[in-house]
Amino acid sequence: MNHPGGEPGMVVAGLLDFVRKAIEPRDEALSEVVEDPRRRYQRDGAEAPELTAARRAARIESAAAGYYQMFCPVELGGGGLGHQLSFLSWEALHHRYGPGELLAYNTISHWANGPSVIWSKASPQLFESVFPRVITGEASGCFGMSEPGAGSDALAMTTRATRDGDTWSITGSKQWTSFSPTADYILLFAVTDAELSKARKGGISCFYVPMGAPGARVESIIRMFGEAGGREAILSFEDVRVPDENRIGELNRGFDLAMLGASQGRLYNSARSVGLGRWALERSAAYAQSRWASGKPIAEYQSIQNMLADMAVEVYAARTMGLDCGARADTGADVRRELAMTKLFATNAAVRAFDNAMQIHGALGLTNELRLHDGWKTVRAIRIADGTDEILRRTIAREVLRGRMDF
Ligand SMILES: Cc1cc2nc3c(=O)[nH]c(=O)nc-3n(C[C@H](O)[C@H](O)[C@H](O)COP(=O)(O)OP(=O)(O)OC[C@H]3O[C@@H](n4cnc5c(N)ncnc54)[C@H](O)[C@@H]3O)c2cc1C
Known part of the structure; x- marks a missing residue:
């Protein structure tokens, strides 16, 4: 099986190029189903079968290209690429494609759904009978x-x-x-x-x-x-x-396994938040320069500039935290404290970014067409999923009270 190697920038560029050529056309073909709530879901609330089938096809194609399993350990047949690169990859996808239910987000295995380090703990019988379909994206x-x-x-x-x-x-x-x-x-x-x-x-x-x-x-x-x-x-x-x-x-000892997974989930959710925050910032800056009110672009009003500045500061801070956290995790260090701080900050920053983006866009910001509400919903949910804000603060405070205040 082929695995993407090389410099981090090359891996991310390769992933984006693969998604643009192989997955974007599939996303476009599916957009009528995804964007129409009457077609996207069945009566019982389950997603449309064609969406499930398209996700599976996207996983399989990405696995064949070596991207789907690139963060799964080498000894399991994956690419063995590190945490910081995983942060950069998830961020890049969300930055480019923005909010929504997109096949692009099925091209990298999520730790809970696909091939991941958890499988190194499977029995030989389970691994042999099941894992070949997991690593190829056929089963999730x-x-x-x-x-x-x-x-x-x-x-x-x-x-x-x-x-x-x-x-x-x-x-x-x-x-x-x-x-x-x-x-x-x-x-x-x-x-x-x-x-x-x-x-x-x-x-x-x-x-x-x-x-x-x-x-x-x-x-x-x-x-x-x-x-x-x-x-x-x-x-x-x-x-x-x-x-x-x-x-x-x-x-x-299953709880230890769950925590191992949750740690990867926290970095993934931080990366999603940063990518989506960048997407919201760029759209807001462009709109502020093109929308006129009372004789000039709204970008010239200081209250609009303040919102853009706050968004930029927080995206930069969250991104820097995510990259640092990923780099530390790549050395094998215990990064529970850093992960908790990063996820807490990045998700809250993204919620504020989408709120500001809606404000800057005025009524247009509330329309389905702009997808800002979709981004807000995604990042708002992550403040609960994978460790609530309060539980993350508890983790951070415990570490601080243990004297771990070296940053
Ligand atoms: C979109 C989404 C996807 C999810 N996916 C999964 C999944 O795939 N698998 C899975 O197993 N779970 C999943 N979850 C569940 C998620 O892990 C829980 O929602 C989360 O752990 C919080 O639990 P709870 O919702 O029961 O809230 P509760 O634990 O009831 O908390 C309610 C409130 O009390 C606060 N609180 C609770 N305990 C403390 C404390 N000790 N100190 C201070 N405040 C506290 C919480 O922070 C929160 O504000 C998902 C949740 C969401 C929203």
């Missing part, structure tokens, strides 16, 4: 941690896995699981030792479960922000049986 997954009664406090989960010889029986429910309605499998977290879990000393394990397994059901799709459908869902598992070889990572 979702990540089941949150439950109706366990969000920020994920350790309060009640989904149980009980051992019966070489088989596990899993019963419980999950909520907010992104991409679950269209996923082929779920990385499902369940309590395997109630005492350890109650004492908050582990007791949670991770299982690979096919979404079509008997007893696994998508109960309902969650509609958010006024949408007619969505990608998050409530799932139920009733005596779902999986062999022990489907357990990923050490027994009772």
